[in-house]
Amino acid sequence: MKHVDEFRDKALGERLFARIAALVPRAQRRLGRLPVSRGGQPIKLMEVCGGHTHTIFKYGLVGLLPEDLELVHGPGCPVCVLPIGRVDMAIELARMPGAVLCTFGDALRVPGSELSLLQVKAQGADVRTVYSPADALTFAQHHPEREVIFFGLGFETTAPSTALVVREARALGVPNFSVFSNHITIMPTLRALLESPELSLDGFVGPGHVSMVIGEAPYAPVAEQYGKPLVIAGFEPLDVLQAIVMLLEQLAQGEARIDNQYSRVVPPAGSLLAQAALREVFEPRASFEWRGLGSIPSSGLQLRAAFAQFDAERRFQLHEAQVPDPKACECGKILAGVLQPWDCKVFGTACTPQTPIGACMVSSEGACAAYYNYGRLTTLRQKRSSTRA
Amino acid sequence: MPERSKPSLQSKHSSHFARIERARRKPGRVQGPCVDLAHGGGGKAMRDLIDDVIVSAFGTDRQSLQDDQARIALAPLMATGDRLAFTTDSYVVTPLFFPGSDIGKLAVNGTVNDLAVSGAKPMYLSCGLVIEEGLSLEILRRVVGSMAEAAQAAGVTIVTGDTKVVPRGQCDQLFINTAGIGVIPTERNPHAQGILPGDVLLVNGTLGDHAAAILLARGELQLESAITSDCAALHGLIDSVCGEVDVHAMRDITRGGLSAVLNELAMASEVGLVVDETALPVRADVRGLCELLGFDPVHMANEGKLVMAVAAADAQRALALMRAHPLGQDSAIIGVARDNLPGMVTLQTALGERILDMLVGEPVPRIC
Numbered sequence A: 001m002k003h004v005d006e007f008r009d010k011a012l013g014e015r016l017f018a019r020i021a022a023l024v025p026r027a028q029r030r031l032g033r034l035p036v037s038r039g040g041q042p043i044k045l046m047e048v049c050g051g052h053t054h055t056i057f058k059y060g061l062v063g064l065l066p067e068d069l070e071l072v073h074g075p076g077c078p079v080c081v082l083p084i085g086r087v088d089m090a091i092e093l094a095r096m097p098g099a100v101l102c103t104f105g106d107a108l109r110v111p112g113s114e115l116s117l118l119q120v121k122a123q124g125a126d127v128r129t130v131y132s133p134a135d136a137l138t139f140a141q142h143h144p145e146r147e148v149i150f151f152g153l154g155f156e157t158t159a160p161s162t163a164l165v166v167r168e169a170r171a172l173g174v175p176n177f178s179v180f181s182n183h184i185t186i187m188p189t190l191r192a193l194l195e196s197p198e199l200s201l202d203g204f205v206g207p208g209h210v211s212m213v214i215g216e217a218p219y220a221p222v223a224e225q226y227g228k229p230l231v232i233a234g235f236e237p238l239d240v241l242q243a244i245v246m247l248l249e250q251l252a253q254g255e256a257r258i259d260n261q262y263s264r265v266v267p268p269a270g271s272l273l274a275q276a277a278l279r280e281v282f283e284p285r286a287s288f289e290w291r292g293l294g295s296i297p298s299s300g301l302q303l304r305a306a307f308a309q310f311d312a313e314r315r316f317q318l319h320e321a322q323v324p325d326p327k328a329c330e331c332g333k334i335l336a337g338v339l340q341p342w343d344c345k346v347f348g349t350a351c352t353p354q355t356p357i358g359a360c361m362v363s364s365e366g367a368c369a370a371y372y373n374y375g376r377l378t379t380l381r382q383k384r385s386s387t388r389a
Numbered sequence B: 001m002p003e004r005s006k007p008s009l010q011s012k013h014s015s016h017f018a019r020i021e022r023a024r025r026k027p028g029r030v031q032g033p034c035v036d037l038a039h040g041g042g043g044k045a046m047r048d049l050i051d052d053v054i055v056s057a058f059g060t061d062r063q064s065l066q067d068d069q070a071r072i073a074l075a076p077l078m079a080t081g082d083r084l085a086f087t088t089d090s091y092v093v094t095p096l097f098f099p100g101s102d103i104g105k106l107a108v109n110g111t112v113n114d115l116a117v118s119g120a121k122p123m124y125l126s127c128g129l130v131i132e133e134g135l136s137l138e139i140l141r142r143v144v145g146s147m148a149e150a151a152q153a154a155g156v157t158i159v160t161g162d163t164k165v166v167p168r169g170q171c172d173q174l175f176i177n178t179a180g181i182g183v184i185p186t187e188r189n190p191h192a193q194g195i196l197p198g199d200v201l202l203v204n205g206t207l208g209d210h211a212a213a214i215l216l217a218r219g220e221l222q223l224e225s226a227i228t229s230d231c232a233a234l235h236g237l238i239d240s241v242c243g244e245v246d247v248h249a250m251r252d253i254t255r256g257g258l259s260a261v262l263n264e265l266a267m268a269s270e271v272g273l274v275v276d277e278t279a280l281p282v283r284a285d286v287r288g289l290c291e292l293l294g295f296d297p298v299h300m301a302n303e304g305k306l307v308m309a310v311a312a313a314d315a316q317r318a319l320a321l322m323r324a325h326p327l328g329q330d331s332a333i334i335g336v337a338r339d340n341l342p343g344m345v346t347l348q349t350a351l352g353e354r355i356l357d358m359l360v361g362e363p364v365p366r367i368c
Helices: A002-008 A010-030 A048-056 A086-095 A117-122 A133-142 A159-172 A186-194 A210-216 A217-224 A237-253 A271-282 A305-310 A332-336 A367-389 B009-027 B045-056 B062-066 B074-080 B101-116 B139-155 B211-215 B235-242 B257-267 B284-293 B312-324
Strands: A043-049 A069-076 A099-103 A127-129 A147-154 A179-181 A201-204 A228-234 A258-260 A282-284 A287-290 A294-297 A301-302 B085-092 B121-132 B157-166 B174-184 B201-202 B247-252 B271-277 B306-310 B331-336 B345-348 B353-355
Touching: A002 A237, A010 A043, A010 A237, A043 A186, A043 A210, A043 A237, A043 A367, A048 A069, A048 A086, A048 A210, A048 A367, A069 A186, A069 A332, A086 A099, A086 A117, A086 A147, A086 A179, A086 A294, A117 A127, A117 A147, A117 B139, A127 A287, A127 A294, A127 B284, A133 A147, A133 A159, A133 A179, A147 A159, A159 A179, A159 A305, A179 A301, A186 A217, A186 A294, A186 B331, A201 A237, A201 A332, A217 A228, A228 A237, A258 A332, A258 B235, A258 B247, A271 A282, A271 B201, A301 A305, A332 A367, A367 B235, B045 B121, B045 B139, B045 B157, B101 B139, B101 B235, B101 B247, B121 B139, B121 B235, B139 B157, B139 B174, B201 B312, B211 B284, B235 B247, B235 B312, B247 B257, B257 B271, B257 B306, B257 B331, B257 B345, B306 B312
Parallel strands: A043 A069, A043 A201, A099 A127, A099 A147, A147 A179, A201 A228, A228 A258, B121 B157, B271 B345
Antiparallel strands: A282 A301, A287 A294, B085 B174, B121 B174, B201 B306, B201 B331, B247 B306, B271 B331, B345 B353
């Protein structure tokens, strides 16, 4: 555990907080903004990945940042952005006679239009939690009489393992195994955010695990085309703080580049093997629906025609059901950094981790769930200080 | 020579009857390799099962079985204290056997602990078994033997019980319910509303061991480790502290982990609780498992751990008493109560402070 503890060190953390406090006013001056206390706008940095959101809240970092720096919690939580229609499709698969739906545990509670997988399981559908798609394939081999469907979820982080298992299923000839792919890719989503007219972000804490697969190059347009800095970061609290320092340094210098804070894990070129597996098995869909963000072109991955027999959507002739997000939900604006969770009317009342309405409340990595579970303290303090002021 | 008299028809019959009657009164023996539905039917097969497997293990007084209830004399109870503690719990763990313990030991110690955290001296338990048809007798004997051993070690007697057998698929091998009675000595009164601002929180050892042991025993993770369940009866440790220190509140930390217990206590006592994350005792291998799966030891189940609140002036004495007990060697002071933010539990991490709420459901691994 020594390796982990080094990245949670209190003294080093305090030095990074001090550095952040010193850099924020310099970055604000460079961006030509007044401090918040004089009616200006804070610097807004988005951590794209849900893993970062989790770290920021789990270690209570938000309360220690200056008021002129705001962290916006991005869409990089694959469970949260799974739209209602796709959950309904998974439920339809799980309810087929003889079917076994294998899923990662955190997808169980995602609400569909009426039920979640957990509720469908309680009603008798065979839904099983697995830790890897390989477990689902092994189960299929041992139970040739059952149709075993793996609920494929996640960005480029988890998609390669699904690709490898699909390849293996073909090599071994496992006829009763298929994948319901909901895999998504990060860059089209970042582009959609960057092109949003409401965008007010100054830089990005870039995803660590995704970058381990795709490397640094795909992010180039963020800096070159949109003029925003992005720093790929690890998931320990000091990783996130250091990435924030690196972003502020760029902003203070008036620069925008792609930097890599997480070089101990992320090679500049990523993983060539994983990229090859992704290319071989998957191709981009024309567009894919995101909870809270709507339809984003080329953001979803589907199995290529050569693997059609392992594609649950083709095999069971599923039809995509598009179900609109609940009206009261402000997830789209929260994911884009326009609103904060407590600006939403249903936050913490109708919408809680027990009864999530919107995407951001579903998984512990979602912005609203993180605020609800860990961050109410910060919100309380902010509210108290604002009433005092 | 006198003519040898032939035994009369009547006396011949009566000796047969006597033999048969003697046989009928002998303790029964179970036939066959596993429990079947007849063993739950209320007839001879069930009596055989109870005689052979349960009564023999628990050493129950056979005469007491003739009535449908245990009869407990009041006088010795009243000499021990002024209130009864009464509790019940059901045990449905899979697998039935896991490193460090099994469902039987758990069913005894869990109920003993539920009694003991009231300050009570645990005395009598009941044992309800719900058995799935097909359960091997060998497994049943092992579980019941383990219950008997745990009861003896804890100084409690299993005095009444019930056995049901359900068709295959209607339960998972074996479910156990135990209820327990204990007596609370007059001077003791730890209770959920008892925490005062300024009180200090202590735990008696490492968190999450039981949940980690179960998770690994299920074999889905394909990991190996030396983690064992912490299943233990805590009344000895509790006695050693309560004898000298006024314990304001006390709970055993089971399902839901430390976070669930502390949130319940904070709301009941209307105090804020602040926990120092760096002071929480956690085994290195349990921490490693949590890091790997995205779990948090504060949400994980234990079966031999408790948290107590005592006045700040008593904290060091309580800590020393706990550490002197074999089940409290890793005891630690983990936090304090304050009047700020009543009902809320916060965690002081290595870097900042955050809310520590209960989990909604079971902990699930995060996917990335």
